[in-house]
Amino acid sequence: MEYKYQDILKKCSRCGGCQAHCPLFAETGREPYVARGKIELIENLQASNIQWNDRLAEIFSTCLLCGSCSENCPNEVEVVKLVQMSRKDLMAARGLPIIKKNIFQHLLKYDGRLKTVGKLLAFYQKSGVQKLARGTGILSLFPMQLAEKERILPRISGKAFRDTYPDETGLKSPRLKVAYFTGCVTNLVTPKVGASVLKVINSNNVEVIIPKQYCCGVPALASGEIGVGKFLAEENIKYFKDLDVDYIIMDCATCLSTWLEYPELLKSQDAEHLAKKVMDINRFLIEVIDIKLNPPQELGIKVTYHDPCHLKRTPGGKSNPRELLKHLNPNYQFVEMALADRCCGSAGSFNLTHYDLSQKVAKHKIESIAKSKAEIVASACPSCIMQLNHSLQNSGSKVEAKHVIELVAECYK
Numbered sequence: 001m002e003y004k005y006q007d008i009l010k011k012c013s014r015c016g017g018c019q020a021h022c023p024l025f026a027e028t029g030r031e032p033y034v035a036r037g038k039i040e041l042i043e044n045l046q047a048s049n050i051q052w053n054d055r056l057a058e059i060f061s062t063c064l065l066c067g068s069c070s071e072n073c074p075n076e077v078e079v080v081k082l083v084q085m086s087r088k089d090l091m092a093a094r095g096l097p098i099i100k101k102n103i104f105q106h107l108l109k110y111d112g113r114l115k116t117v118g119k120l121l122a123f124y125q126k127s128g129v130q131k132l133a134r135g136t137g138i139l140s141l142f143p144m145q146l147a148e149k150e151r152i153l154p155r156i157s158g159k160a161f162r163d164t165y166p167d168e169t170g171l172k173s174p175r176l177k178v179a180y181f182t183g184c185v186t187n188l189v190t191p192k193v194g195a196s197v198l199k200v201i202n203s204n205n206v207e208v209i210i211p212k213q214y215c216c217g218v219p220a221l222a223s224g225e226i227g228v229g230k231f232l233a234e235e236n237i238k239y240f241k242d243l244d245v246d247y248i249i250m251d252c253a254t255c256l257s258t259w260l261e262y263p264e265l266l267k268s269q270d271a272e273h274l275a276k277k278v279m280d281i282n283r284f285l286i287e288v289i290d291i292k293l294n295p296p297q298e299l300g301i302k303v304t305y306h307d308p309c310h311l312k313r314t315p316g317g318k319s320n321p322r323e324l325l326k327h328l329n330p331n332y333q334f335v336e337m338a339l340a341d342r343c344c345g346s347a348g349s350f351n352l353t354h355y356d357l358s359q360k361v362a363k364h365k366i367e368s369i370a371k372s373k374a375e376i377v378a379s380a381c382p383s384c385i386m387q388l389n390h391s392l393q394n395s396g397s398k399v400e401a402k403h404v405i406e407l408v409a410e411c412y413k
């Protein structure tokens, strides 16, 4: 589907209903940060009444792309699309900030370089340099709140997950064969999630292959760098299109939503065909594998669930992770929390570029988790899990954030 500014803009009736649902408006109380304010600005940009400048660049970079406004909009205005289109125009008019430009052009497009960065970060954490840097307070001398930001990263293994597991898992007569798109966070930061996926899938007699792959492209696409986003999407399609598999499974809600946008981005039959095979791991277990479920528990460790924005609007995106948490692992008792489907403030790299605002957004989630009395908060997006763990630690909470699949994997020897 081709999106055009005027087609979307004319849908907005200026009712202002989006104010009540925008996590950023809740923190700032400022109209330019909510959908209606952005729409007003886009109309003026389109009419050439105003030109891109620093202030507008800051406003359009300040959006979580959470879609909460559109979800509650009486006219179904596609706000996320509007913001993404504006960021593309902004990039064309003014270019990207130098840090982002270097990351997209010289890092994201090279899987080997990403792995090297992972190794360097692991060395930084393990060698004592991190302890020294934190202890001396030297990080606080750097700009951009480096001291806080480096704490968002959990302990990194240093070995990329995709390098530590065989491509073929060798089941004798598997009932299905799937390809696993691991995403960058599982590959470089949380290999335990990847190991859990393999354990659960293999235990259910499904063959898994892990083909060569690149970043899904979302950091570039969300920043308006469509060229790099397209390059990464094309590379991924190239490595997956000839595979003889029934499904392409993912543990990351953001990667999933990006793959679902590949057909619109690439306008190719291969992308169209593969997007139909893409499936979130929770949905795969419930709807395809029909995994055996137990009666819900009323005792055990309390676990609650945070809905990733990119998963909750996909088919079964809300129900499937909850079904697994309620009915699978007898050690856990599921409890629903308030604001479960409110954005956690992670939003890709938003928690790095807008650290303070992202922590204010996260604070509401952390309070909800505390009120639920859960000891674990599960989710289905590695980026959300990193943000939740960081914000929980910041608040002094002992609650731990984990991927749903890690709790599911505990059921298997």
Ligand code: SF4
Pocket (backbone or CB within 6 Å): 011, 012, 013, 014, 015, 016, 017, 018, 019, 035, 036, 069, 072, 073, 074, 075, 076, 077
């Ligand atoms: S985006 Fe939707 S909710 Fe917001 S002002 Fe426009 S019509 Fe109303």
Ligand code: SF4
Pocket (backbone or CB within 6 Å): 021, 022, 023, 024, 025, 033, 034, 035, 062, 063, 064, 065, 066, 067, 068, 069, 070, 079, 080
């Ligand atoms: S996408 Fe989210 S953060 Fe952006 S304007 Fe809409 S509700 Fe606000």
